[in-house]
Amino acid sequence: ISVDEACIPCRSSYARALIVYNPKKPLGKYHFRIYTAACATTWYVFAFKIHSKAARNFEEADDDDDGGGDDSKVDPDDGAEHPRDEVKPSALRQHVIDITKQWEGSHRVINMDNWYSSVQLCLTLLKMGMYCRGTVRSNRAHNPRFGMFDKKQIKSVMRGSSLVSVATSLGIIAVSWLDGTVVNMLSTADATTKSYVHRRIGSETRQQECLSLVGLYNKYMQGVDRHDQLRERFSIASGASFKHWYKKLGFALVDIAITNLYVLYTLCEPVNRRDSHMHFQTKLANQMLFETDWTLFSETQVPMEYANVPMTQSAKVLKKAAADKAAAEDKAAALKRDASLRQPPTPSFTCRATDKQAEVSYDQRMRRYCVVCYFERNKELIKTQWCDVHKVYLCTKAYVPSDQQVPAHVCPHAAWSCWDKFHSFYHPKGLFKKDGKMDRGSELYRLKKHSVMEHKTSSAKKTLILL
Template identity: 25%
Template sequence: MYSYEEEQKRLTKLWQEVLSDEDEHYSSQDEESLFGDVYLSDEYQCESSVDSESSSKRTSSKLRKRRHKKHPPKNGEKHQKHPITGNEPSTSATGAKTSSNVSTEAQHVADVIETVIANMTQDSDSDSDETLLPSTTDAATQNANITWGPVTGNNLRQIMFSEANTVGFDPQIHENFHDKTPCEFYSLFVNDDILELMVTNCMLQFFLVTLLLFFEKVVETNRYAAQCLAKNQLRRARITSWHDTTVPEMKKFLGIVLWMGLCQFPTLQAYWSKSPIYKNFITGVMSRNRFQLLSKMLHFSDNSEVTEDRLQKLTPLVLKLKEVFQRIYVPGEYVCIDETLVPFQGRLKFKQYIANKRHKFGIKVFKLCLEGGYTYDFKIYCGKEQTDGGGVPTNVVLNLMKDLLHKGRTLCTDNYYTSVTLAHELLRRETHLIGTLRTNRKFNPKNVITKKLKLGETIAEESNSGIVVQKWKDKRDVLTLSTKYTDEMVTVQRRRGEVCKPKNVIEYNKFKAFIDIADQKKSYNSSLRKTLKWYKKLAIELLTGTAFINAYIAYRDIANEPMSITKFRESVIFGLLQLEEHEQTVTTNDHKLVNLGRKLRRRCVACYSQHSQEMGRKEALKKTPQSMLKCEACDKHYCLECFF
């Protein structure tokens, strides 16, 4: 692909050739306009290589002669105005153009070509960081004057982290929540304010019917449900049985959604099935019809207010969650930015495709994560935005980092975001950058990019602005950028022995894992189900995924009690459903032993439990006797001595 300067030179040269041919042509003929479609359509083409001057003249002359013979102007027929200049072509009746007019219009067309190419170049790659932010003239000057040389470390800036004493959760949260339950930690993030938002915008107070249905008085507590009721034309529709919902009922709704992630059935109706295969306690908590109505009416904004915001249906929820995430936690020195994908295959204008993700189609969410996988901020990608000039990666980073700049932090990004331009922008804001780098980024050192390395070799260069770009050969070339470390090599221990790795690579792997940990924890027992409404799926992801993981991290840090994420989920479910954790909700039959025969013998569970505590599992497997007797109620094997 041609660069901007090469394309401009090529088109200008071709246009000058056209004008030189036209001067010769007008001296003998007067059949066609100077700016007619004949000349533009044949010469204004992108070719694989620039032809020689004689070849271009010869080709354009042949095409013009062929076109003139084939389509001569008819008598009395006027030439159309040119689409660029708006001028009518001159004919023999009006006289030939002078050389001054030709040069004036040539300059005008050259300006038009330059403008078109500039716009085309800007729009062709909006996601890359090839363009600079126009407001940051200092960074633009740095990019233009950048020079590369050997790595000395003299140009690296020493930026001190200024919030080292306040990192972590708010001390007030530590004081008030050190003895709270997991459900109360989850309520800290999904608080009553958010539940009231769901109740107000999802539910309605059922209208009263008076005077034999001729006059209706509607008391509105949920706009969306009221709109659905107003449109309803069926007398026996399920929505006509609606009644007011409350915050406790919405907590039960969230508890059931979380429980469905633990116990996944093939269909939603199977959870309320009377078949013994799907037997569970959920029918005593909420009926199927009520759960489906709540799912249908789930809403977070007013549909009557139409704006240009594509996230209008989720904006109130997103703002409240961000406020909670950022209010109770102060980020440390190292932060990480990366994107994640919420799976969705329905119709959506800003649906994305990422080939290297497990779910390739979905809604892209940019996240800023901290140590342990805590999500501090996030941004939902809604398609190309009107920006001041910077690419999408740079704008995303500056948007997510806006409250964390000028404090000496270090940002870790992958090669989608990292660039020399972004490094200069962050250095101007007292922030370091560490990340992998793409070879085709602008202002990269050519000596490092083109160098061929053998296994274990490395090469690096340092810029006069304090940026180190290093290439290291592992199984493949690894290109990194850092404003904090030099090209120092560190010895690390592997299974097969010691290996020397660049410190930049070690630090990148360490801090880039923040968002990987968050995605890993979120993937356990996911509550997402298929739906046609994108905002409902994204809302469930935020409430039962992102907010839930933050609550789990807060519980482990503040309560200082080790607990697996599955146990934490179970405890939250018990709290939301208002059940006792040791409550027996399913009645069982009377305990009695059944003889199954020698072929179905199993070890006695009571004997095995006793032996394993005394002598360990291996010895217990040898010492525990096998029994043919099985308890129907417990569904376990016992020997006669242990059962009675």
């Protein structure tokens, strides 16, 4: 499991309790911060928690030292009055505990960066039945200072050197590794075995000696970041501007749900496509817009009930939540039984025009002709309006004939567009088949053929008279 924060940029002044200022973030200085726990291999988000400072002062700064502790706040001679094991967990550690408590006792490994990890958090997760692995800042409280490289030692110590400190009674190791700069790490899940990582130095790729936990951290710390990449590619929240801040936050949560759905889609149904993500988004949009009966769906589904309970729940609250869940399931089952007794609604198909030019470039698309223009005037005009139901291309303009005499096979309503003529006159008359092709045995087609023959005969007679 990888733990990190997701950032949703927003500059609204009405959500001061939720918006955080951090100029180091590339998406935006002002943003919503969502603490996220995701699978390190599939990138599926299991739990998240929105950062809020409503319980604190709104003017309090959101610096990177939230709950970390530093050397200036720790007095080594004051251990009798303030024992280290009685230090209260900070708000930052509590966020990590809240989003990972569902795995209590599962012996999973929690990977996190140096903004979260500390000795106290590692020991807390270890008591909860979970292991921890992550980088740590050198100024965090309770770090073994004697087992860490100083920045002044970078030039004097060989690259790839490591210092290892082991607390056998607590089951935790602290590693200080020199790789261009000093990298400090804590782990309760790994041993002190040696390994290698590949580093590019100049034009050569060399093997750099390190401990095995360095490679494991690089491998399993990408869950939240890769999920953010998928979420931002087709993001609803980032693709539009909103007047109200809660819409931005709400659509960001919808983006997380859609990305989780795509992760499950790729696991259950392997797709051999060049861009499976775009194919999934297009397929999902079509299903939501045109293939879902929302009227029937709203009648058979029970609205989701939200409980205003804290993250840390007592046994009484959990018992009440279980009773409410059972009541909601009974209500949903009753609604489904009532819905099963009804007759299913008759599916209705509505013709809609699709602009194919917006989907396919002009040079690559085939020549598409309006079937009404081709039938009435024998003109092959390139048109891009496509009827999804009848599978034909049609104009959306009206072509008024110059002569007032209308042939028998032509629609008498000259002011109609080709779209209206097809759906209101030619298709009901049986001129076109179900697949959009012209029926050459229909009455209108025979009238047109007869009219053309008469026109050719009259033209031949006029030619003979002139001769």
